Amino acid sequence: MPNSPVATANHEAHDNPALLHHFASEQQQKDAASLGMWVFLATEIMFFGGMFCAYLVYRYWYFGDFGAGSQSLNVVLGGTNTAVLICSSLTVALAVRAAQLGKQTTVVVCLILTMLFGVVFLGIKGVEYHDKFVEHHVPGASFHFPGHIPSHPDIPINQQHAQIFFSLYFIMTGLHALHMIVGLGLFAVITYYAMRKRYGPHYCTPVEIAGLYWHFVDIIWIYLFPLLYLIDRHK
Amino acid sequence: MANNVDALYIFLLTVSALMTISIFTMIIFFAIRFRKRAGHQAEQIQGSHALEITWSVIPFCVFMVFFGWGALIYFKERKPPDNSAEVYTVAKQWMWKFEHMEGQREINELHVPVGRDVKMIMTSQDVIHSFYVPAFRIKQDVLPGRYTVAWFHPTKPGTYHLFCAEYCGTSHSGMVGSVVVMEPRDYEAWMGGGGNQPLAVTGERLFSELGCVTCHRSDTQGRGPNLVGLFNKPVLLEDGRTVTADENYIRESILQPAAKIVNGYKPIMPTFQGQISDEQLNALVAYVKSLGQQPTGQTGGRNMATATPKTQ
């Protein structure tokens, strides 16, 4: 805030340039930031919760068509993506650990690895979306999803119900991907500062906070994967 | 029904008025009695759990009476009597279309005889509407894609307002009509003017024209389930669930035959979604329902006019 003589005036009074004027101590600032992120994640749970509710209702109504839709998804790509995200979660956790221990280079390496995994995830997601587009499985005028429902080879798939499955699939994974992109942006900024050795044992709140967010995005995927890819797979 | 609702309303009104008056009186009394003046000091009171418990538990008990009484009325409102006359209703922007079991069709006007329970089986062609007759104290949203049901028991001849109560677009306030309650004699005269085909007969004709009859035979040899005596009976489905064969079940089975497969049958029936109008669908449902009363040997709709009014 360039206009704020308040903040600058008070910064001079503290040793740590990262301590903002209205906090009494570094601990207080850190606790506030951490609680803020956790509360934000609670909000995010309800944001995805609205879609989980829609998913639950239609899965209950149209289980067969959901099974058919699910089986058309590529479980290898989906599973790989799950593993990729888990790896990225590990590297984030290691980045936080390195920051706590003051290992500047490791922080940067781990963050870059994380972003790399994130980009790989989005790339694979892009391939999946492309496949769906080619197969006309994207909801809209050209939507076409022939076949029969898995548990009942003589019942044809209801096009409308299948379209609801794919609508939910695209919205849920799309919003998840959007969250990934936001996370990548956060990490890009943090990596920039990490390269300038901003973070160490005394101050690594941004790394931790962004890490919490990234782990949350990972957890959402941990649920999306079985819910979307693994319905009625055994049939 | 209207009397029950009014009785509960008056009870609630009395209790609420008592509470409102006592709160207002206390506020005004305290404001005057304990106004700021020389020599008067406020007395500091921390609170009293005993009092707080009193004024939570007593209102709560009263609330439970509100709940119980209201729930009883609602329960009755949601359960139409078995021998009601039935009126199939299709709502659309912005009109009401009614079809009696005897085949009479009306728009924005509904004629019914005094003293006969009337069951409205309603669906919408476009958006959500709501069937509201203030004089009967009933309201029910009318949804596209399924049936909703309301019923009433008219006791006094006259013309009553019919409103659409759910906002449905430009002419929402123009989607009004009237319910004309007639003496049975007048109603019979009104009814006699038609010479219409009963709804279930129309349905029976459609049933054979559309080829339903080839599979749904009235013996055990059909490729589809026998529909005689089906209505309002539990049906065991192929996935182990049991559902009641109500109007919505019959409707869904015609439009989406694959949704609920009857145990022991193959899902071979084609869908009729988009191939029949709402009116034709109503006729088919009315016919299948009339098969439900097979033991009485009747296939047509029951004649409303012959019904004698119950107590008024």
Next chain:
Amino acid sequence: MATAAVQSGERETYLNHQYGIKSWLLTVDHKRIALLYLMGITFFFFIGGFFALLIRLELLTPAGDLVQADTYNKLFTMHGQVMVFFFLIPAVPAVLGNFLIPIMIGAKDLAFPRINLLSWYLYMIGGVLMLYTIINGGVDTGWTFYTPLSTEFLNTHVITAGLAIFVAGFSSILTGLNFVVTTHRMRAPGMTWSRLPLFVWAHYATSIIQLLGTPVLAITLLLVVCERLFHLGIFNPALGGDPLLFQHLFWFYSHPAVYIMILPGMGIVSEIVCCFSRKRIFGYQAMALALLGIAVVGFLVWAHHMFVAGISLYAALIFSLLSYFVAVPSAIKVFNWTATMYNGSISYQTPMLYAFGFVGLFTIGGLTGLFLASLGIDVHVTDTYFVVAHFHYIMVGGMVMAYLGGMHFWWPKISGRMYPEGWGRLAALLVFVGFNLTFFPQFILGYMGMPRRYWDYSHSPEFQILNVLSTAGATILAVGYLLPMIYFLWSMRYGKPAPANPWNAAGLEWMVPSPPPTFNFDEEPVVTWEAYNYDEIKEEVPVAQ
């Protein structure tokens, strides 16, 4: 730092320590952001009020003669959307809460000042989108956006209206987040949870609803926008969807949203009643718990908006029963406020008049809510003017009364000037009389069966007398709202300078000068007293007299 105030020799306050547009638009001071909000909220209040007056004028006669049917539909839609999302929900938290919470708990600012500014910008972006919608011809979905009407059958500006509310929703979420973290992390030494003013408790409870409810509305509106753009069918029965799912998701937020509006009002009234009765609150613990109780149980009752919508009979029974549970904490609050006045030393300044009005009208609004929670009666009166009257008693009779009471109570603190007391009392009286005249007849109209959202009632001329009364009341109400606007503006220049504590009130905000300095406190306060320690506060003649 050589600020303007220091140069001119005045005491430095948050208002004069810097000048210029930039110092306001880029400020991170919670007090300045509160004033920014105040301007936006007042603007939208008068826009919404203007629509309301047009609605009332149209209903003066049974025939639809003032505006076209489509125009009328747009008027009540935009009246609802503007009032709910751009006035009622942000008003108390974003203006009074923003200004007071840090001071009340002894902090220099909210935990995240920059996020606070961001949420004001989000509010303004939402507001601009809403204005864009209005200017381009408006939207006529009803504020409830019911599908499939909103998704498939209307060709007005549904998408921009939806996005406006979506964006404003994030403003609300971030405000709530800031309040929760601030209340947990920024309290001064000694300011324990049991010493917090009820105003802070109320905002804490409100924030819980904002945080956990608003995201569901956000995703629901996003789905409506997607439905319109891509015809997905999630809420469209013609494509296999369920319109009731939309209603479930919408009311999951929009019922608790009523408590977002009313809980902060309850906080304000607790402060005012204590101050002008010179008493501790009756049953502090119960009052705080009741606030939290309303916030939690308020989430369990949403489908009582859907009793005739086609939900299952059994679900209706559950939701009706749960609805009565939320009435209990509300009853406790009304009784405890009344008990607080018992054997007090009561004076009738303007804020107290509004508080009297609040308790009375909230009682009526709450009790008529019991009618609506009762299944048998709800079937008859839902979607009629009975509902309209009920929620206006809660929102206008309750929340707006409290908001005006709070504005009068803290205006000396905010502006450093006293408002004219005589005019204040007159306006309070006008608002009370005008309000009751406007909305009480609507209860009767509703029981007579007049459906809401009707442009034309020429088929039922018997409704006219009550509608005329209602319109007459609305004009009085309008005057009652314009008066404070005028004399507040007047007082900013000509009002008597306010002392630090013009009401001899308890609370940290009255221990700092009026208006407060930029950092609120010169040194961190240490709290050693309970809230509302009126036995320890000497009644002094205000210094400025």
Next chain:
Amino acid sequence: MSEHVSSLKLYIGIWLALLAGTLLTVIAAGIDLGPFNAVVALTIATIKATLVVLFFMHVKYAHEKLTKVVIISALFWLAILLALSMADYTTRLWS
């Protein structure tokens, strides 16, 4: 809350457990367990999520209960949304 520094070994262990969980989910989905397929899949997902929350997000070492309260409240509210909505959907066909 990050005063606690976990060992490298722990992180790797959790990471392996998460990968194993993913593999297990896919395998379990291939076996016909009737209605229990969904239960198994969601149980494994919940175990995985718990591991991430406790160890990667350091909630196990949090010095106050508040973080846990926030998580549990969010899940409780989600449960309200799902349970009460389904209370309608599952009973609509009851007569």
